[in-house]
Amino acid sequence: MAEKVHWASGITKRLRNWSERQDTEAEEALLELVYTELHRQAHRYLQRERAGHTLQTTALVNEAYLKLIQQKSVVWESRSHFFAIAATLMRRILVDYAKSKHRERRGGGMEELPLEDALTVAVSNDTDFDLLALDEALTRLAEKEEQLAKIVELRFFSGLDVPETAEVLGVSESTVKRDWAMAKAWLYRELTR
Amino acid sequence: MADENWQRVRKIFDDARLQKPETRQKFVRQACGKNKSLLADVKSLLDSLDSAENFMEVPAVAEIAGQMLTDSRKFSKGQFLNHYEIIGQIGAGGMGEIYLAQDTKLFRRVALKILHENLLSDKQAKRRLLREAQAVALLDHPHICAIYEISETENCSFIVMQYVEGETLAEILTQNSLTAEKSLDLAIQIAEALAEAHARNLIHRDIKPANIIVSEKGQVKVLDFGLAKFIEDEKSGETAKRLNSSGAVMGTVPFMSPEQLCGKRLDARTDIFSFGALFYEMLAGRQAFARETNAETISAILNDEPDWSFIPTKLKPILQKSLTKNKDLRYKSAQNLAEDLRDLQKSVDFDEIRQGVSTKSGEQVAANELTRPKSRQFYFWQSGNEKFRVPPETADFDEKQTGETKQVQFNPLIVPSVLIIFMLTGVSALFYWQFKKADDSGNFDALRSVRIVSWKSSASSNYGDYRVSNNGKMIAFSSTQDGKNEGIYVKQTADSEDIRVTKDRWTNHSPVWSPDDQHIAFVSVRESVSGIYVSPSLGGAAVALKIIGKGDLSVRNWTADGAAIFYEHDGNLLRLDLATQETVKITDFAQSPKDGRHFDLSPDEKQIVFVDERDGQIDLWTMPIESGVPFRLTNNTERETRPLWHADGKRILYNVVRDNDMQIYLAFTDGRSPQQVTRGDGDYELADISADGTKVFYCFWENHSDIGGVKIVTGEVFELASEIESELWADVSPDGKLIVFESNDSPHLTPNLSKSSLVVKSLENASSPLFRLKGHNPRWLPDSGHVAFMRWHKAEQNYQYWLVNTASGEEKQLTIDGVSSPSYGRLPINRHDTGRNWSPDANRFVYLDSKKQNILTASVESSENINLTDINKANIRFYPPIWSTDGKRIAFLSMEKTENPKWSIWLNEEGKTKEIYSGVGELRLLGWSASGDEILLAMTDGLMKSSPLDVKLLKVSAAGESRVLTVFKNIYASSLTLSADGKMLAFSARHADKDDIWIAAASGREEKKITSNSHNRIFYGSPAWSADGKTVFFDKQDQINTISMFENFK
Structure with missing residues (x-):
C-alpha cells in the first residue's frame, strides 16, 4: 500500500509541476509513471480477460489513471486537465511503441522491408492501418482544428467514452459525437487515399 | 481562406450526417451549389464515414497493451527467470518458446520451456502440470530428457529441462536419409526410453521426430514426456478441435494412433503405434500415412496399410506389429519391442538389408519428394555447426576505421547470433584457425572445440592449476573464491557446482590426480611451511606425504604406477617415492627462473620438459632423466610457459604470451619448428592433455x-x-x-x-x-x-x-x-x-x-x-x-x-x-x-x-x-x-x-x-x-x- 501512495503522490506532484511551470522534466517523469502503471494495469486486465471476464476497453485506462490520482490531496477540478494530459501522453506512449516495433522489424532502418511487415494496428474491425500514419494524419488534423485531434486522443488513444470525453473537454456530448464523426471521416479518408 | 473552407465543409458535413440517407445526397448537392470542389470534399468525407464504421472504435490502448505484454514475455540474453540466466532462444513450439539458460545456482546449462500463458489459465492447471512434471521428473533414463523443475515467476511459468545438444530427428530427416543400421540404432534407444516410461505408467502421447533429439555422438533423448497428456487435458480432450486447428498444438496427425484419433482411452500402445510411424519414416524416408490433407491422413491411419515396399524385409515384422490398427495385436509393451529390435540388430547383416531395398531406391527418391512435408512446424535445438568467432585483429591505434565498419559493429540487429553462441553457449562448434602464410606444416584447421564447463567468477577470485582426471570426467584446480583462502576444488565435467576438496584454512594449490582418480596430491602451505599432501578426490581429510619446508613448491606428476610423485621445489625437480618417503633430485640447477621451471614428465616417464631462462631468453628444454643432459627445444625471444608432454611422446604443447594474449603452441622433439595452435583473441591457457592425447584441455576467461x-x-x-x-x-x-x-x-x-x-x-x-x-x-x-x-x-x-x-x-x-x-x-x-x-x-x-x-x-x-x-x-x-x-x-x-x-x-x-x-x-x-x-x-x-x-x-x-x-x-x-x-x-x-x-x-x-x-x-x-x-x-x-x-x- 505504501508503494501506491508513493506512486500517486509522485504523479500528482509531477502533474502540478508540469501544469504550473510547464516543466518538461516533470513531463518525462510523468510519462514514465503513467507508462509503468499502464503496463501493470494492462497485465492485470489481460489476466482477467482470460479468466472469462468481459472486455471493457475504457476500464483499463480509467483504472490506471484513477489509481494514480485517487487520493485526497488531488483537487477534483484538475481531473479534466489530468485526462487531457494523460491522453496526450498515451498517444506518445503508443506511437513511440509502434515506432520501436517499426524499427525492430525494419532492421534498424538499414533495410526496407515490404510494406506488410510494417506495424499495423487494427484500428477498425476489418482494416489495419499503420499507427504511425494515423499519428501523422492526426497531427495534420490538429492544424485544422485542434479539438478534433484532442477528441481522437481521448477516445482512441486513451479509450474514454463519449460522456467522459465531454466532461474532460467541458463540451456537450453531442458536440463530442459530432466532432468524432468528422474526425473519423477525415482521418479515414487520409489513410485510405 | 483554408479555414473558411474547412468551416464550410464541416458545417455541410455535420448537417448532411443528420439527414436521412435517402435525402442526404440531394441535401449536399444543394448546400454546395456550384462549388464542385466543395461538393467532392464533402462527398468523399461522407463516403469515408460510411466505410469507417468501425474505424478507431476499439481504443488503440486495448490493441497495443496486449502486444506490449506479449513483447515483455520475450526474454533476452542476460535476463533472469529466478536463478536462470537467459542465454538465448533456441526454439519455439506449440507450447511456448524454448530458451537456453544458465542455472546460476548449479552452474549448468538448462533448457527453459516457457509455457504459453493460455495453457495455464488457472491454479488447477498449474497444479496438474506440476503433478505431471513430478511424475516425469522421476524418470531417470539416459534416453529421456530430464525435467529438473517447474518454476514460475510473476509473469510466466516454465519447465526447466536438461539441455541436450544435438539435432531433432525431424531436422535430421529433412537433411538426409538414415541408413537402416543407424535407424535401428536410434529406434532401439527410443524404444528403451519408452519402455522405461511405460514401466512407470507414463505415456508419451506425442512421439514424433521433433520430440527426439540425437546428439552428435548418436545418443537419443526423448523430449516432453507427459506434457502431451497435460495439454490434452487442458484442451478438454476434443480431438476434432485439435485436428482442425492449424499447426496442431499437440499430437502431430501423421504419428497419431487410430485410438488417439478416435478420442479413445489411451494406454502405452498408442506410443508403440507412433513409434512405428516414426521408425517407418526413418527407414523409408517417407511418412507411413502422410497424405495431402489432414482428413486424408486420418483416413489412411484408420484404414490403409503403409506401403511396405520401402521397408527392408527383415524389419517388416516388427513394424507391422507396431503399426497394426488393432491395438490388441500390437506390442503390449515397449520392453518387448526393444527386445525384438535388439535381437534383430544382433542377427542382421546390414549389407543384405541395403540390397533388399535397392530395387526401390529410385522410386524412393521420388516418393520422398512427394510425401515429405515441406516445412516442419516445430523445431528444437539447432545443431552446433556454427563457426566460432575468430575475433578480428585489432587495428593499430593510428589506423582509422572506416564508416562502414562502424555501422556494422554497432547495429545490434546485425550482431550475428553465432557470436552470441560463441560467447555464451556450450554448443559444440568447429574452430577455424587463421594461419600465418608461413605456417603450412600443421593442420589444425578443423580442431573441434567443445566447451566442457563454464562459470562466472565469484568476487575477488582467481583460478589456476587445472588438471583433468585420468578418466576425463573431473577437473581439479586451485582457486580463491568468495574471499576464502586458496583451496583445491573439483568440478565434474557434467556441469556442476565446485566441490571444495580442501576445507582447511591453509593455502593449497597445484593439484595432481592419482592414477585411479581416487586421490589428489597437492601443496599445502601451513604456517609458512610447505608440504605435499594427499586427500580423497571428492573431499576428506588431507594427509601429509612429505613436509618440505620453505621455498616455492608445486606438485607436477603422479607416476602411472602410482608409486611416486614428481614435484618442483625452488626450480628443481624431485621424485618422492611414496612407499619409502625418500626423495631423489632429478635436476640440480643452482638458480630458478622467477616463475619456476614448470617441469612435466614424458609419457614413458623417462624424460622431462621444462622452461628455462638462459642467454637472456626463456625457452623450452627437454632432458632425459638418466643422462641429465638438457636439450634446447625452442630458441626464440618469446616467453614459453607451462609445457605439457603429449601422449605420443614426440610433441609438447605449451603456452606463449603474445600481444597480451596467451596462445597454445606445439613443439616437436624431432627438431621441427614449433607451430602455433590457437590464434584467437584472449587467453588459451593450457590445462591438460587426455591420456590418449586426442583431447587437449584449455581454459579461457572472458x-x-x-x-x-x-x-x-x-x-x-x-x-x-x-x-x-x-x-x-x-x-x-x-x-x-x-x-x-x-x-x-x-x-x-x-x-x-x-x-x-x-x-x-x-x-x-x-x-x-x-x-x-x-x-x-x-x-x-x-x-x-x-x-x-x-x-x-x-x-x-x-x-x-x-x-x-x-x-x-x-x-x-x-x-x-x-x-x-x-x-x-x-x-x-x-x-x-x-x-x-x-x-x-x-x-x-x-x-x-x-x-x-x-x-x-x-x-x-x-x-x-x-x-x-x-x-x-x-x-x-x-x-x-x-x-x-x-x-x-x-x-x-x-x-x-x-x-x-x-x-x-x-x-x-x-x-x-x-x-x-x-x-x-x-x-x-x-x-x-x-x-x-x-x-x-x-x-x-x-x-x-x-x-x-x-x-x-x-x-x-x-x-x-x-x-x-x-x-x-x-x-x-x-x-x-x-x-x-x-x-x-x-x-x-x-x-x-x-x-x-x-x-x-x-x-x-x-x-x-x-x-x-x-x-x-x-x-x-x-x-x-x-x-x-x-x-x-x-x-x-x-x-x-x-x-x-x-x-x-x-
Whole structure:
C-alpha cells in the first residue's frame, strides 16, 4: 500500500509541476509513471480477460489513471486537465511503441522491408492501418482544428467514452459525437487515399 | 481562406450526417451549389464515414497493451527467470518458446520451456502440470530428457529441462536419409526410453521426430514426456478441435494412433503405434500415412496399410506389429519391442538389408519428394555447426576505421547470433584457425572445440592449476573464491557446482590426480611451511606425504604406477617415492627462473620438459632423466610457459604470451619448428592433455561489461549499451545530451584497454552511436563539445592525451611526452582517476605526465607545459589532478614512498603550489564541493584496494582543515563519483554478497541503494551521473571462466 501512495503522490506532484511551470522534466517523469502503471494495469486486465471476464476497453485506462490520482490531496477540478494530459501522453506512449516495433522489424532502418511487415494496428474491425500514419494524419488534423485531434486522443488513444470525453473537454456530448464523426471521416479518408 | 473552407465543409458535413440517407445526397448537392470542389470534399468525407464504421472504435490502448505484454514475455540474453540466466532462444513450439539458460545456482546449462500463458489459465492447471512434471521428473533414463523443475515467476511459468545438444530427428530427416543400421540404432534407444516410461505408467502421447533429439555422438533423448497428456487435458480432450486447428498444438496427425484419433482411452500402445510411424519414416524416408490433407491422413491411419515396399524385409515384422490398427495385436509393451529390435540388430547383416531395398531406391527418391512435408512446424535445438568467432585483429591505434565498419559493429540487429553462441553457449562448434602464410606444416584447421564447463567468477577470485582426471570426467584446480583462502576444488565435467576438496584454512594449490582418480596430491602451505599432501578426490581429510619446508613448491606428476610423485621445489625437480618417503633430485640447477621451471614428465616417464631462462631468453628444454643432459627445444625471444608432454611422446604443447594474449603452441622433439595452435583473441591457457592425447584441455576467461542506467526517482533500470563488445566507463556531457564510453572487443579487458574504442551516443536516441574512434578513458570537456581521451602510442609504448571535437570529428593530439595512464581495479573495473582536469573555459588542462611523473598544465593551443610539481624529492609520486569549478585552483595528491607512506594534498593557486594536508591514509580525489572551497576525497586506512573496503569521505578546506564526514562500508573506493553540481555521490558497494549502485549526499548522509542486483557474480561499477543528477549510469561486468577441449587433436 505504501508503494501506491508513493506512486500517486509522485504523479500528482509531477502533474502540478508540469501544469504550473510547464516543466518538461516533470513531463518525462510523468510519462514514465503513467507508462509503468499502464503496463501493470494492462497485465492485470489481460489476466482477467482470460479468466472469462468481459472486455471493457475504457476500464483499463480509467483504472490506471484513477489509481494514480485517487487520493485526497488531488483537487477534483484538475481531473479534466489530468485526462487531457494523460491522453496526450498515451498517444506518445503508443506511437513511440509502434515506432520501436517499426524499427525492430525494419532492421534498424538499414533495410526496407515490404510494406506488410510494417506495424499495423487494427484500428477498425476489418482494416489495419499503420499507427504511425494515423499519428501523422492526426497531427495534420490538429492544424485544422485542434479539438478534433484532442477528441481522437481521448477516445482512441486513451479509450474514454463519449460522456467522459465531454466532461474532460467541458463540451456537450453531442458536440463530442459530432466532432468524432468528422474526425473519423477525415482521418479515414487520409489513410485510405 | 483554408479555414473558411474547412468551416464550410464541416458545417455541410455535420448537417448532411443528420439527414436521412435517402435525402442526404440531394441535401449536399444543394448546400454546395456550384462549388464542385466543395461538393467532392464533402462527398468523399461522407463516403469515408460510411466505410469507417468501425474505424478507431476499439481504443488503440486495448490493441497495443496486449502486444506490449506479449513483447515483455520475450526474454533476452542476460535476463533472469529466478536463478536462470537467459542465454538465448533456441526454439519455439506449440507450447511456448524454448530458451537456453544458465542455472546460476548449479552452474549448468538448462533448457527453459516457457509455457504459453493460455495453457495455464488457472491454479488447477498449474497444479496438474506440476503433478505431471513430478511424475516425469522421476524418470531417470539416459534416453529421456530430464525435467529438473517447474518454476514460475510473476509473469510466466516454465519447465526447466536438461539441455541436450544435438539435432531433432525431424531436422535430421529433412537433411538426409538414415541408413537402416543407424535407424535401428536410434529406434532401439527410443524404444528403451519408452519402455522405461511405460514401466512407470507414463505415456508419451506425442512421439514424433521433433520430440527426439540425437546428439552428435548418436545418443537419443526423448523430449516432453507427459506434457502431451497435460495439454490434452487442458484442451478438454476434443480431438476434432485439435485436428482442425492449424499447426496442431499437440499430437502431430501423421504419428497419431487410430485410438488417439478416435478420442479413445489411451494406454502405452498408442506410443508403440507412433513409434512405428516414426521408425517407418526413418527407414523409408517417407511418412507411413502422410497424405495431402489432414482428413486424408486420418483416413489412411484408420484404414490403409503403409506401403511396405520401402521397408527392408527383415524389419517388416516388427513394424507391422507396431503399426497394426488393432491395438490388441500390437506390442503390449515397449520392453518387448526393444527386445525384438535388439535381437534383430544382433542377427542382421546390414549389407543384405541395403540390397533388399535397392530395387526401390529410385522410386524412393521420388516418393520422398512427394510425401515429405515441406516445412516442419516445430523445431528444437539447432545443431552446433556454427563457426566460432575468430575475433578480428585489432587495428593499430593510428589506423582509422572506416564508416562502414562502424555501422556494422554497432547495429545490434546485425550482431550475428553465432557470436552470441560463441560467447555464451556450450554448443559444440568447429574452430577455424587463421594461419600465418608461413605456417603450412600443421593442420589444425578443423580442431573441434567443445566447451566442457563454464562459470562466472565469484568476487575477488582467481583460478589456476587445472588438471583433468585420468578418466576425463573431473577437473581439479586451485582457486580463491568468495574471499576464502586458496583451496583445491573439483568440478565434474557434467556441469556442476565446485566441490571444495580442501576445507582447511591453509593455502593449497597445484593439484595432481592419482592414477585411479581416487586421490589428489597437492601443496599445502601451513604456517609458512610447505608440504605435499594427499586427500580423497571428492573431499576428506588431507594427509601429509612429505613436509618440505620453505621455498616455492608445486606438485607436477603422479607416476602411472602410482608409486611416486614428481614435484618442483625452488626450480628443481624431485621424485618422492611414496612407499619409502625418500626423495631423489632429478635436476640440480643452482638458480630458478622467477616463475619456476614448470617441469612435466614424458609419457614413458623417462624424460622431462621444462622452461628455462638462459642467454637472456626463456625457452623450452627437454632432458632425459638418466643422462641429465638438457636439450634446447625452442630458441626464440618469446616467453614459453607451462609445457605439457603429449601422449605420443614426440610433441609438447605449451603456452606463449603474445600481444597480451596467451596462445597454445606445439613443439616437436624431432627438431621441427614449433607451430602455433590457437590464434584467437584472449587467453588459451593450457590445462591438460587426455591420456590418449586426442583431447587437449584449455581454459579461457572472458570479461564482459555492459552499461546500464538507473533512474533515481523510479528505480527503473535500463540498458544503455549492451553489445557483444564490452562497454564501460560512461561519461555524460555537461549539457546532458551526449554520452561517451569505452568499447572493447577483447575477451579480457584488463590488459587490453589500450585497444579500446570510444563511442559517443546521443542520450535522446541511444540506439545508434554518433561516432567511434580509437581511444581510452574518455571524459567530456566542460564545453560539451569535446571529448578528451588517451590513446596508446604503440611505438613509444605510452599514452598520449588527445581531444576530439564531437561535432566535426576533428582530432588533436595534446601531449608529446606521454601521460600517465589511470589505474583501474578488476571486476568491476573502476577507473581510479576522476577526470575534472579541464579549466572551466575548456582551454587548459592539467595532467600527470608519464615520464617524469609531474603534474603539468598545458593549453589546447600550445604544447608548452607548466610544471606544478617542481618539488625535488625522489621518492615522491603524484596522482591525477582536478581543477576547481571556478578555474582558480588545482588540487592534486602525492604519496611519499616511505615505510608508512605519507599522503598529501597539494593546492595550486595563483601560480603557487602548497601542501595543505598530509596523513597516512591513502587518498583519492573526488572533486570540489558545491561551494568550490572544499575538496572531497576518499580515504582508506591501508592500501586502497580494488575490492570493497570501508572508505572514509574526507572534506578538506583550502586552508587545510580536514573532517571525516562519514565512513561508507564495503564500497569500491574507485567507484565514488561526484555529481556535476558537487552535491551528490554515487558509488558501488557490496552488501549481502551483491554489488549495487548507491547514492548519498556529498555530506555523506542519506545513503541509498538505487539498484537491486540479483546476481552475486555480476559486478557493478563506474557510476556516472547524468547532467541533471536524476540518472546514474553504471557498468555491469562479469567474468566467465570456461574449460574447453579440442576433442580431435591429432
